[in-house]
Amino acid sequence: MSFWRILFHPAFLILVILSVSTVVSNFLMNVAMTGNRVYPFTSWYLSQITEMGWVFFIPITILFGGMIVWKERDAGSHGFHDTLPVPDWLSVISKLLTLVAVQFVYVAVLVLSGIFCQVVVLGYTDVEPWLYIRQLFGMELRQGTGHGQRG
Secondary structure (H helix, E strand, O other): OHHHHHHOOHHHHHHHHHHHHHHHHHHHHHHHHOOOOOOOOHHHHHHHHHHHHHHHHHHHHHHHHHHHHOHHHHHOOHHHHOOOOOOHHHHHHHHHHHHHHHHHHHHHHHHHHHHHHHHHHOOOOOOOHHHHHHHHOOOOOOOOOOOOOOO
């Protein structure tokens, strides 16, 4: 229930729209500044996400993490919620998974906007979806640690 409430919350929608418009406009401006001498590679769009997209990631996490945690207190049901015959860790895990799912949706929207921008707006069809998945969804956890890199 909290997941869908957050996804359709006006603040979430506004932050996602601002983030997508910022990342896409920066990407298009960087491609246009080169005079169309550069293909709009996936790596170019990923650099825009890592520079600009994460600026909105932190406010989304803080704002909606607080909303999830304080949901029972705002509804006035925190007194009886604590007396339910379920372990305390179950409530914590469900709130954590809800927040992770919201972050996943945010990153997925950025990925889909990048693919749309590459294919529809710029006509570049050599999109690398596995590169998006590896870099944005944490499949490349060892990057930057010095392990497995050739020197």
